[in-house]
Amino acid sequence: MTDAPRNTRGLRRDLDLLEALASEEARHTGGLGVAQVSRLTGREKSQVSRSLRALDEAGLVERDADSLLYRLGWRLFSLAARATEGRMVTAAEPVLARLAVRTEETVHLCVLRDDAVLTVRSVSGHSFRTTGWEGLRAPLACTSAGRVLLVDATPDELHVRFGTPADLAPDHPRCRTRTVPQLWQELREVADRGWAEVRDEFEPGVSGVSAPVRDFRGRVLAAINVAGPTTRIGEALGAHGRAVAAAAATVSAELGWAEPNRA
Structure with a gap:
């Protein structure tokens, strides 16, 4: 004893x-x-x-x-990162549900996996049942979630990730960011605004907004996304963006991130 x-x-x-x-x-x-x-x-x-x-x-x-x-040391950060990701999903659940009610749209929690966006949780503002997006992957350059997940990347990191392709989104002709320099410029705008907006770029007739969820070190861990038909949310992207940014900040605070004051 x-x-x-x-x-x-x-x-x-x-x-x-x-x-x-x-x-x-x-x-x-x-x-x-x-x-x-x-x-x-x-x-x-x-x-x-x-x-x-x-x-x-x-x-x-x-x-x-x-x-x-x-x-x-590295092992401590590794343990913290694994614990944070599990805690993130738990902390995000009620926030996603409230955001779905507020926007009356489908809300997604997305993470970066290799060279794509992976949806790990979806909540519908209409039925609160998960949708078919969970487990599916989407390209980075022409989705709002992808741009949010890359928002802190440097130009060198973007070149390492994408190389020097002639076109970042050959399967999405309406994508605005077709080169690494264009993507870098878009990421600067996302950082200044606080959320990313995409209108008909990934899929015709579909628009969306995303904001970053940060861990205790300030690193982008995930993206909260709201998506829906452009005819319904196209004129409300700014309002939805502010709502998504507030929701992402709430989850980030649960993970220990303190947002610095912005002049």
């Missing part, structure tokens, strides 16, 4: 070390040395050094070979 409290104390001490390595000071300096962690946690340097070495061996922290500073 005496081992449990001791093990609990050890776990709490390790969590204190991880909290120190996640602090503002650690982020600004790219890591912390043993003395800095000792100061932040109030523990002896020898204890901190032993604990950090054990966490390093487990992959929860890593030590830079040149600076000798410790930072959070």
